[in-house]
Amino acid sequence: xxxxxxxxxxxxxxxxxxxxxxxxxxxxxxxxxxxxxxxxxxxxxxxxxxxxxxxxxxxxxxxxxxxxxxxxx
Numbered sequence: 156x157x158x159x160x161x162x163x164x165x166x167x168x169x170x171x172x173x174x175x176x177x178x179x180x181x182x183x184x185x186x187x188x189x190x191x192x193x194x195x196x197x198x199x200x201x202x203x204x205x206x207x208x209x210x211x212x213x214x215x216x217x218x219x220x221x222x223x224x225x226x227x228x
Contacts, residue, residue: 173197 157170169179177199179185184200 169197 157172159167159170161167169185173179177185177197179199186198186200188196188198190196
């Protein structure tokens with residue numbers, strides 16, 4: 156079993172063994188699937204795989220200024 160810590164900015168390092176198993180490299184997207192029993196499954200996203208993020212199509216509102224302006228909402 157492997158673990159990693161969450162930083163104050165909700166970031167973590169994916170353990171090297173997990174990166175190797177998923178063949179992850181810099182810039183790859185990661186998918187998280189929440190199972191009914193509360194488990195979370197992590198997998199490598201394929202380039203053409205759709206995201207469940209409803210705001211992914213609104214890239215014009217994804218600037219640093221926008222993130223700061225709406226961070227407390």
